[in-house]
Amino acid sequence: MASPEHSNRLRAGRVSEAGRIYFVTTVTWNRTPLFRDVRHARTASRLCHRTATWRDARCLAWVLMPDHWHGLIELGDEDLHRAVGRFKAAVSRAIKRETRRESPVWQRTFHDRALRYDDDIKAAARYLVANPLRAGLVSQIGQYPYWNAVWL
Template sequence: MALTENSHRLRAGRVSEPGRVYFVTAVTWNRTPLFRNVHHARVASRICHRSSTWPHATCLAWVLMPDHWHGLIKLGDEDLHRVVGRYKAAVSRVIKRASERESPVWQRTFHDRALRREDDIKAAARYLIANPLRAGLVERIGDYPYWNAVWL
């Protein structure tokens, strides 16, 4: 689902609760399949793997698709907007510098869903990681290089 001009409404009512796990989706600008470019995808993946990207949170699982990124994030003592913003800003900086890209890398906002305490976090991670299979990008998840989970 592409974010519209009313996407700022996604932020209305957003609550960041320490210890809570959030399913997050960040979409590229105009849904450009920016991460079909292997160099851009590797940059975004390396940044996601760095512990310095998540100083106040834990990225439990993530998958990078051609035009969006999904993350399962457990918050620490920083709000979700700052946590996700740090990742998006780091990716944007490197890609823009390397490609001399002028347009934004990401849409301004992101979508999130707080998992309820009784939700199965590993089931949410399996769903997130299976995204390349559902999209028909690969036949086996092991063939897709741009994902990870802390349980591996």
């Protein structure tokens, strides 16, 4: 679990810029492989696709791993903390409703990196969705069900 001091350091200097694309990583509570459970993985995946989850932001690409989630988020007028927080809260509520889980679903913080305007966004998306390959979960990305990108 991240200490409050560590959480504050992650937020310090965080700037949200409308129209900017961010590579976001958020981790499950205590790195629990919660999304090995198909029910939880499907629940989180459905919420990635809902427009209401992101409101003014757009989730361009995402992959759900057993103990974390990566996404490429394009911001609208809302700040990144609020957009990611809404996604995490929606997943938490749904999983807790399904299972009566008492402990948190996610760590409190998340990691983000703003993509530069000259970064190749599709290359970043390919890197993101290839995470299951690098982790050895599958031998071909098409075998892994919990990812998507707007370019498909």
